[in-house]
Amino acid sequence: MPDTTNISQNAGLGAKRNTFIAEQHNYTGLSPTDATEMAFAIFRQYFPQLRQDALKEVHAIVENELQKIPATDIRCPSAKVVVPLLQNASITEEANLREMYGKLLARDMNQKTSSSIHPAYVEIINQMSSDDAELFRRIVEIDNSIPVAGIKFVFESQYLINVMPHYFSPLFNGFDPWKASICLENLIRLNIFHFFAGTVNRYDYNKIKQDSFVIEQFEFTKKNNPSRQISMQLSEYVIQMNDFGREFARLCF
Numbered sequence: 001m002p003d004t005t006n007i008s009q010n011a012g013l014g015a016k017r018n019t020f021i022a023e024q025h026n027y028t029g030l031s032p033t034d035a036t037e038m039a040f041a042i043f044r045q046y047f048p049q050l051r052q053d054a055l056k057e058v059h060a061i062v063e064n065e066l067q068k069i070p071a072t073d074i075r076c077p078s079a080k081v082v083v084p085l086l087q088n089a090s091i092t093e094e095a096n097l098r099e100m101y102g103k104l105l106a107r108d109m110n111q112k113t114s115s116s117i118h119p120a121y122v123e124i125i126n127q128m129s130s131d132d133a134e135l136f137r138r139i140v141e142i143d144n145s146i147p148v149a150g151i152k153f154v155f156e157s158q159y160l161i162n163v164m165p166h167y168f169s170p171l172f173n174g175f176d177p178w179k180a181s182i183c184l185e186n187l188i189r190l191n192i193f194h195f196f197a198g199t200v201n202r203y204d205y206n207k208i209k210q211d212s213f214v215i216e217q218f219e220f221t222k223k224n225n226p227s228r229q230i231s232m233q234l235s236e237y238v239i240q241m242n243d244f245g246r247e248f249a250r251l252c253f
Contacts, residue, residue, distance in 0.1 A: 032066035061102025150235035192245030
């Protein structure tokens with residue numbers, strides 16, 4: 001058989017004649033287009049009634065990512081990854097989460113990165129909001145230990161509720177502090193970084209008390225509680241990336 005002989009690869013996938021046929025040379029591997037079609041054909045086998053237009057954006061992301069690598073590095077995706085991933089992506093409205101799904105699938109189809117794909121990564125994206133993803137991206141970009149404070153406004157042996165977010169960090173500037181705290185609590189639950197009581201070396205946590213948002217909330221609280229002697233109590237925390245979250249970020253961002 002000459003070296004240039006074409007090999008036809010027939011994969012009869014999916015109901016209602018959802019058949020995918022990929023032709024490839026035995027020395028070049030799958031093309032990005034054929035590989036992407038194969039991934040979506042596997043998904044249609046399990047969900048043949050799905051509206052295909054809901055996945056166009058993810059399809060484009062995957063194909064674009066596969067264009068960046070040699071055809072010989074492209075492989076068929078794992079059904080354990082591609083099926084739940086595309087199911088979740090098909091009902092996801094947020095563009096940044098769709099992008100994360102698309103990049104994760106493309107990494108699963110790359111022979112050099114596929115071994116790093118943990119099945120839990122698909123579910124982690126599914127349990128993120130768009131804001132969660134943006135805050136996590138900020139944490140990844142900082143790429144260092146991050147100081148976080150738990151601030152309470154106290155009087156006598158009691159403290160006031162609903163006057164400060166549970167967690168606050170000045171390094172999350174640009175995010176609504178209340179929303180950032182909610183996102184942080186969910187990201188802590190997902191365990192994609194370490195969060196613990198402690199301090200960042202050589203960081204003065206007391207200067208967090210001078211942040212404009214903290215001062216504003218403190219003054220507002222004192223004004224609305226004139227009969228109480230309000231003081232500020234600060235608890236110190238640290239965010240540090242763990243290996244699981246760092247790899248997740250590398251694959252999805």
